[in-house]
Amino acid sequence: MDSEIKNLIKVWFTVVASLCYCYYIVARIPRGMIRLLFLLPILYLFTMLPCNINSINLRGPTAFFLGPLSPPPQKLLHFISIACLPIKLKQDPPLNTKNNKNPSHKNTPKSQNPTKVSRSILLVMKALFLAMIIRAYDNRPNLHPYVILTLYCCHIYLAVEIVLALATAPVQAIFGWNLIVTNVLRPSVYIPVCRFSAHLIGPRWASLPAITSAFLVSGLSHEVIYFYFTRVHPTWEVTWFFVLHDIYTVIEVVVKKAVTDKWQLHRAISRPLTVGFVAVASGWLFFPQLIKNGVDIKVIEEYSILIDFVKVNLSLQLPLDKS
Structure with missing residues (x-):
């Protein structure tokens, strides 16, 4: 270490x-x-x-x-x-906007900002949940494969959220920046392709090639990240994971344009279907490349090494009581 x-x-x-x-x-x-x-x-x-x-x-x-x-x-x-x-530079609203005239927006002390407090509490809760998941890996031999995949999904989500929060928190506190990772593909891929496609196929269907391009770029970007994880030649499974999402997203857009507001699924149905689709696709295409190359085992082992490393260094830093 x-x-x-x-x-x-x-x-x-x-x-x-x-x-x-x-x-x-x-x-x-x-x-x-x-x-x-x-x-x-x-x-x-x-x-x-x-x-x-x-x-x-x-x-x-x-x-x-x-x-x-x-x-x-x-x-x-x-x-x-x-x-x-x-991150990106945070754009403050003009001084003459209505929000700035509202006294509730003036000089709110940082210590009284409920948003920052709630984010801190949420970050602590995520860290605790991640620690519980890592602890649950001790019982991997007794867990069903689907349960393990569910833990992997939660692990990736929580780890990414915590890393992003810890990496950007100091800069956000000093300069006032906004997180940009969640919408980086929209200005860099989706909007340019959509504008170009509008001249070829019209504005009604211009979003379809833009959606496909965004999903494809996302898939290829994940292939690069997977290469850093596995250090083996890509198998393109994660790219197909995003291509599959692209196909179903395009179908959803076409159907919504066709039926307009005449008919739509209730959220109680659409949300479980979406979660189920992502779960099945993840087990089929997202995780196999990592599991086949033992990335999951190495990640879990590194947590144990990190814990031992912290314990050893803490013991060296603490003064010894020789009395």
């Missing part, structure tokens, strides 16, 4: 140094082929850096955060935050 932490520090030190190079040198080169040539080594470096980390629990978040570079803002710290974290 000591060596892995050192590798993690080296990787992120290299990332910060590379971003400083982009901020001070590449950003001052006029847009065009010359800037791209100066930027290509950094793009290649960011692709290879996660491979220097052996721990899956450390390599996965590192690969996820090293995303595309963005235009540099005025401050270096802002640029590093945007490039390394799934």
